[in-house]
Amino acid sequence: MCGIVGYLGSHQAAPLLLEGLGRLEHRGYDSAGVAVLGASGIKVAKRAGRVRDLSDELPKRFAGKVGIGHTRWATHGPANDTNAHPHVDSKQRVAVVHNGIIDNAAALRDELGEAGVDLVSDTDTEVLAHLIGRSEADTLEAKVAEALGRIEGTYGVAVLHVDFPDRIVVARNGSPLIIGVGDKEMHVASDLAALVRYTTTVAHLDDGEMATVTATGFTTYRLEATGLSATNRRAARVDIDPSSYDAGDHESFMHKEILEQPAAAERVLRGRLDQRFATGHLGGLNLDARELREIKRIKVLGCGSAYYVGQMGATLIEELARIPADAEAASEFRYRNPIIEPDTLYVAVSQSGETLDTLLAVQEIRRKGGRTIGLVNVVGSAIAREVDGGIYLHAGPEVAVASTKALTNMYLGFAMLALQLGRVRDMSIADGRRLIGALEALPRKIEEIIATDDHLAGVAERLAEAESLFFVGRVRGFPVAREGAQKFKEISYRHAEAYQTSELKHGPLALISPAVPTIAIVPDDELVERNVAALHEIAARKGPLVVVTHDSVPLRGIKAERIVVPRSEVELDPILLTVPLQILAYHAARHLGHDIDKPRNLAKSVTVE
Numbered sequence: 069m070c071g072i073v074g075y076l077g078s079h080q081a082a083p084l085l086l087e088g089l090g091r092l093e094h095r096g097y098d099s100a101g102v103a104v105l106g107a108s109g110i111k112v113a114k115r116a117g118r119v120r121d122l123s124d125e126l127p128k129r130f131a132g133k134v135g136i137g138h139t140r141w142a143t144h145g146p147a148n149d150t151n152a153h154p155h156v157d158s159k160q161r162v163a164v165v166h167n168g169i170i171d172n173a174a175a176l177r178d179e180l181g182e183a184g185v186d187l188v189s190d191t192d193t194e195v196l197a198h199l200i201g202r203s204e205a206d207t208l209e210a211k212v213a214e215a216l217g218r219i220e221g222t223y224g225v226a227v228l229h230v231d232f233p234d235r236i237v238v239a240r241n242g243s244p245l246i247i248g249v250g251d252k253e254m255h256v257a258s259d260l261a262a263l264v265r266y267t268t269t270v271a272h273l274d275d276g277e278m279a280t281v282t283a284t285g286f287t288t289y290r291l292e293a294t295g296l297s298a299t300n301r302r303a304a305r306v307d308i309d310p311s312s313y314d315a316g317d318h319e320s321f322m323h324k325e326i327l328e329q330p331a332a333a334e335r336v337l338r339g340r341l342d343q344r345f346a347t348g349h350l351g352g353l354n355l356d357a358r359e360l361r362e363i364k365r366i367k368v369l370g371c372g373s374a375y376y377v378g379q380m381g382a383t384l385i386e387e388l389a390r391i392p393a394d395a396e397a398a399s400e401f402r403y404r405n406p407i408i409e410p411d412t413l414y415v416a417v418s419q420s421g422e423t424l425d426t427l428l429a430v431q432e433i434r435r436k437g438g439r440t441i442g443l444v445n446v447v448g449s450a451i452a453r454e455v456d457g458g459i460y461l462h463a464g465p466e467v468a469v470a471s472t473k474a475l476t477n478m479y480l481g482f483a484m485l486a487l488q489l490g491r492v493r494d495m496s497i498a499d500g501r502r503l504i505g506a507l508e509a510l511p512r513k514i515e516e517i518i519a520t521d522d523h524l525a526g527v528a529e530r531l532a533e534a535e536s537l538f539f540v541g542r543v544r545g546f547p548v549a550r551e552g553a554q555k556f557k558e559i560s561y562r563h564a565e566a567y568q569t570s571e572l573k574h575g576p577l578a579l580i581s582p583a584v585p586t587i588a589i590v591p592d593d594e595l596v597e598r599n600v601a602a603l604h605e606i607a608a609r610k611g612p613l614v615v616v617t618h619d620s621v622p623l624r625g626i627k628a629e630r631i632v633v634p635r636s637e638v639e640l641d642p643i644l645l646t647v648p649l650q651i652l653a654y655h656a657a658r659h660l661g662h663d664i665d666k667p668r669n670l671a672k673s674v675t676v677e
Contacts, residue, residue, distance in 0.1 A: 070092070070097045070138070070139045070140055070141040070167060070258075071089060071092030071093075071097065071138065071139040071167075071257075071258055071259060071262065072136070072137070072138055072165050072167055072224060072226055072245065072256065072257060072258040073085050073088035073089055073092070073136065073137045073138075073255070073256065073257050073258075073262050074135065074136045074137070074165075074226045074236045074238070074255065074256030074257070074281070075088075075133075075134070075135055075253070075254070075255055075256070076133065076134045076234075076235070076236060076253060076254045076281060076282060076283040077133060077250065077252060077253025077254065077283050078133065078252060078253060078283070079133065079253070080131060080132070080133060081102075081104045081132050081133055081134060081135030082102055082104055082126060082130050082131075082132070082135060084135075084266075085102045085104075085135050085136070085137035086102065086119060086122070086123050086126070086137070087265070088137065088255075088257060088262035088263075089102075089119045089122075089137050089138075089139050089262070090119050090120075091259075091261045091262045091265070091313060092139055092257075092258070092259055092261060092262050093118070093119060093139065093665075093666060097139035097140055097141050098116060098117075098140060098141060098142050098147035099114065099115060099116040099117065099139070099140045099142075099147050099148070099149070099151065099152035099153075100114065100115070100117070100118070100119045100121075100122045100137070100138065100139045100140070100152065101113060101114025101115070101122065101137065101138055101140075101152045101153050101154050101165075102114070102122070102126075102135055102136070102137040102138075102154070103135060103136050103137070103154040103156070103163035103165075103228060104130060104131070104132030104133075104134065104135035105132050105134040105135065105163075105228045105230065105233050106131045106132030106133070106134075107131075109160065109161070109230050110156065110160055110161070110162075110163050110228060110230055111127075111130055111132065112154055112156060112160075112163060113125070113126050113127060113130065114149060114152035114153065114154065115149045115152060116147045116148050116149055116151075116152060119139065133283075134228065134233060134234070134235075134236065135228070136154060136163060136165050136226045136227075136228055136236060136256070137154075137165065138152075138153035138154060138165035138166075140152055140153050143169055143192070144169075144173065144190055144191045144192045144193075145189060145190025145191050146190070150188060150189050150190075151189050151190055151191050153165045153166065153191075153193060154228075155189060155191065155193050155194040155196075155197045156197055157197045157198050157200065157201025157202070158185060158186060158198065158201065159201060161201055161229060161230045161231065162197050162200045162201040162227065162228065162229050162230075163197065163227070163228040164193060164196050164197040164200065164225060164226070164227050164228075165193075165225065165226050166192075166193040166196060166223055166224070166225045167222075167223065167224040167225075167243040167244075167258055168221060168222035168223040168224060168241070168242055168243040169192060169221050169222055170192035170193070170195065170196065170219050170220070170221040170223070171220045171221035172218075172219070172220040172221065173191075173192030173195055173221075176195040176199070176218065176219075177195055180195060180198050180199075183202075185198050185202075192221075196215055196216075196219065196223075196225065199214075199215035199218055200212055200215045200227060200229070203215060207232075208227065208229045208231070208232040208235065208237050208280075209237055209278065209280055209289070209296060210296075211229070212225075212227050212237045212239060212278065213278065213291055213295070213296055216239055216241075216278075216291060217291075217293075221242075222241055222242030222243050222424060223239065223240070223241050223242065223243055224238075224239075224240050224241075224242075224243030224244060224245045224258055225238060225239050225240075226238045226245075226256055234282050234283070235280050235281060235282050236256060236280075236281045237278065237279070237280055237281070238256055238273070238278065238279050238281060239273075239277070239278040239279070239291065240273040240274065240275060240276075240277055240278075241275050241276060242275060242424055242427070242428075243258070243422075243424070244258050244259070244272070244273075244422045244449070244450060245257075245258055245272075245273045246258070246259070246260060246263065246270050246271070246272055246273070247270060247271045247273070247279060247281055247286050247303065248263040248266060248267040248269065248270050249267055249269040249270070249271070249285075249286075249303045250266050250267045250269075252283060252284065253266075253283055254281050254282065254283055254284075254285070254286060255267060256281060260306065260308070260446070260465075261313050261465065261467070264308060264310040264313055265310055265313075268305055268306050268307075268308055268310070269303050269304070269305050269306075270303055270304070270305075270306055270448075271286065271288070271301050271302065271303040271304070272448045272449075272450075272453070273288070273301070274299075274450075274453070275450070276290060276291050277289065277290060277291070277299060277301070278290075278291055278296065279301075286303075288300065288301040304448075306447065306448065308465070312464050312465045313465055313467060315467075320468065320654075320658075320664045320665050321466075321467040321468040321665045322468035322470055322472060322559075322654055322664050322665055323654060323664075325466055325467070325468055325472045325473045326472050326473070326518065326647075326650055326651060326654060327518060328463075328464065328473050329472060329473045329476050329511075329514050329518070329647065330511040330512070330514045330515045330518070331511070332462070332463045332464060332473040332474075332476065332477055333476055333477065333480055333510055333511040333514060334511045335462040335463070335464075335477075336461055336462045336463065336477040336480050336481060337480060337484070337507055337508065337510075337511075338462075340484055341484070341504050341507060341508065343501075343504065345491065345497070345500075346491065346497045346498075346499075346500025346501045346504060347487055347488050347491035347492075347500055348484035348485065348487040348488035348491070349488075350459055350484055350485065350488055352457055352458055352459055352460065353441055353457040353458070353459070353485075353488075354456060354457035355441075355457060357492045360488065360489055360492045361492050361493065362411060363391060363411060363412070363413045363489070364391070364392070364409075364411040364412065365391065365392045365393065365409065365411065365412040365413070366382060366385050366391055366392070366393035366394075366412070366413050366415060367393075367394065367395075367396065367412055367413070367414050367415070368381055368382050368393065368394070368395040368396070368414075368415045368417060369395070369396055369397075369398040369401055369414065369415065369416050369417065369426055369429045369430075370395065370397075370398055370416070370417035370418065370423075370426060371397060371398050371399055371418075371423055371425050371426055372554065373470075373471045373475050373551055373554055373555075374417040374418055374419065374423070374426070374471075374475075374478065375395060375396075375397050375398070375417075376547045376550045376551040376554060377417065377475050377478045377479050377482070377547070377551065378395035378415070378417050378478075378482075379395040379546075379547035379550070380479055380482065380544070380547045380548065380551075380642045380643070381393075381395070381415070381417075381478070381479065381481075381482030381483075381485070381486070382394050382395045383543065383544055383547070383642075384482055384483060384486045384639055384640075384642075385482065385485065385486040385489060387486070387639050388486040388487060388489070388490040388495060388499075388503070388639060389486050389489035389490040389493055389495070390490070390493065390494065391489060391493075397425075398416070398423070398425045398426040398428075398429040399425035401429040401432070402428055402429050402432040406432075408432075408433055408436035408437060408438040409438070410437065410438070410439075412438065412439075413439055413440075413441065414430070414433050414438050414439065414440045414441070415440075415441055415442070415443060415485075416429065416430045416440060416441070416442045416443070416444075416451050416455060417442075417443045417444075417478055418442070418443075418444050418445075418449075418451050419444070419445045419446070419461070419463075419466055419471055419474040419475075419478075420444075420445070420446055420449060421442070421444035421445065421446040421448075421449020421450060421451040421452045422446070422449050422450050422451070423451070426451060427450050427451050427454065430442075430451060430454050430455060431454065434454070439456055440454070440455040440456050441455055441456060441457045441458045441459070442454075442455040442457075442458035442459070443458060443459050443461060443478050443481045443482070444458060444460065444461065445460070445461040445462075445463050445466065445474045445477070447460060459481040459484070459485065461474055461477040461478060461481060462477065463476075463477040467665065468664065468665045469558070469559075469665060469666060469667055469670050470555055470558055470559050470650075470653065470654075470664075470667070472650045475551070475646070476514070476643055476646070476647070479642065479643040479646075480507065480510070480643070483503070483507060483639075483640060484507075487500060487503055487504070487507075502637060503637060503639070503640070506636050506637040506640050507640065509636070510636065510640065510643065510644070513633075513634040513636060513644055514644070514647055516634050517633055517634070517644065517647045517648055517651075518647070518651070520631075520632075520648070521651060523631075524631065524648055524651045524652055524655060525651075525655040527614060527629055527631065527652060528651070528652045528653070528654075528655030528656040528659065529655065529656070529659045530629075531556075531562075531585055531587070531614065531652065531656055532560060532562065532655075532656035532657075532659045532660050534562065534583065534584065534585050534612075535562060535563060535583070536562065536563040536564075536565075536579075536583075536584050537553075537556065537562060537563070537564045537565070537584065537585050537586070537587065538564075538565055538566075538567060538576065538579075538580075538584060538585070538586040538587070539552045539553040539556070539564060539565070539566045539567075539586075539587045539588075539589070539649075540566070540567050540568070540569040540572065540586060540587070540588050540589065540602070541566075541568070541569060541588070541589030541590075542568055542569045542570055542589075542595050542598065542599060543595060544591065544593070544638075544639075544641060544642050545569070545589035545590070545591060545595075545599075545642070545645065546566070546568050546569075546589075547642070548589045548642050548645045548646050548649070549566040549567070549587070549589050550566040551646055551649065552564075552566070552587060552589070552646070552649035552652075552653075553565055553566040554566075555649055555650055555652075555653035556649070556652065556653045556656060558653075558667050558670060559653055559654070559656075559657040559662060559664055559667045560653060560656040560657045560660055560662065561657075561660070561662065561667075561668070562656070569588065569598075569599055569602045570598070570602070572602060572605065572606070573605065577605065577606075577609070580606055580609040580610075580611040581609070581610065581611065582610045582611070582612065584611060584612075585611070585612040585613070585614060586606050586611050586612070586613055586614070587614045587615075587616065587649070587652070588602070588603055588606075588613060588614070588615045588616070588617075588628075589616050589617075589645050590603070590615050590616065590617040590621055591617065591618060591621075591638070591641045591645060592617070592618040592620045592621050592635070593638050593641065596621055600621070600622065600623065600626070603615065603623070603626050603628065604625070604626060607626050607627060607628070612629075613626065613627070613628035613629065614628065614629045614631060615628045615629070615630050615631065616631045616633065616645050616648055616649065617630060617631070617632060617633070618632065618633065618635050619632045620635075631648050633645055633647070633648060
């Protein structure tokens, strides 16, 4: 999987494809390639490495006004020139780029090999090129539909064929594809970032949908067992500023997005806090007060950082609304044959709205009659279209792989949901007003934390020298610790592990030493004495300590580096405790010289299981 681009129009395709691939680099990849269709047929250029490497080695004679391109994140076979996309059939009459995984690729490879086809790569994608090339159907649409009918798994594909030089055929099943409508030209991409410089009029394909794209327009179809049926999808304008996808004067997108958090927090709160009734105003839930009161349980589903902020949100909902709530990794959910309850509200959390594990969990819930809502950042994304209602995060485009501003807005979305659920139950108007005041103050308090950047940079540089670190917290602080460890490991490449502070004495304490720092989350709450006692246990074993805390917490007798965050209402402390951990991870990675926005082996939008 990773990034797909395509172009048809009056301009040479290759420069536009390369530019589009460059705008998809944030998704993470290990190789890149382009194919153009011109008077002499299909020409392919691809190689392992960065888009700039491909650009530097592109042949001078590479003409064609129709083309497709791809950045690959390896799933089948190592990163090398041969395994890079696009892939072609044996006669080089078909070129294919593909996101997703073909589950029955091994059987199809065996079948093609027995038929005399020489497969040259290790990939699953190559079988699709051969299946299309061997099809005897009359149209490219029928050839692609016939091949996809043999496929088991997920895909977003774009296909060129020398016999049909006026078109690109695209199809989607579990991996996003967007069609962009330009002025006498058309674009295809897996991510809006690749399109916004040229057009903001787009159409999102649904799963099971295929489209024919020509320079003058597009036609969409539903892939069915009996053939293709028209779906008549229309393009719509998206409200987005193309400059949002530029880093500007910032040295990285992650740095830019950390600094954007106060403004992003204000956007997600704007118009959603009801001062009169001291509640949240979330019309997108599509649930009235009676329906909200009928909810008996909340189940939150997400992956990675979305899972950890889901744990924060579940704790918050239990505290404020007094409804049983828990979070679970979406990647595991549907494989344990979950019991779907009619009075449970299932909350899917995803920045991109395309995270496949989370999307599949939502589809499983809906198949069994459950009610779902989404917390997503991308309007028109697959999860946003699949759920019964939801909360858009309004964080703005998030380009860096490591989530910062979207994660903060996810938490604020949970806070507003918890407030609205609480107020239709037993939460007093006084408590509602207390929390609204605290929510309105959060953007300013995030600014205060960002202003301590110099101090945090010094701490981070010292932490970066350690090969292994612990992050610890209790109750509200534990998911904060998990998210802190996630950030640190994914961009600094240091081993970082999170534990409940209370669990240290049940095993992990054996690993504490002067070489293993501990970052402890210690808010001034009802557990402060227990947390401080655990710090003494770590200090007694000469473990270096960094304590993320409030200025009122006493650390007498403990040698520790203190990181102080502003106080909020105790229920909302977790997000303010999380922000300095983002900055620590950023500066540790910067100190180590890593590519902060594109950490190795990771991708921004994970569209494979």
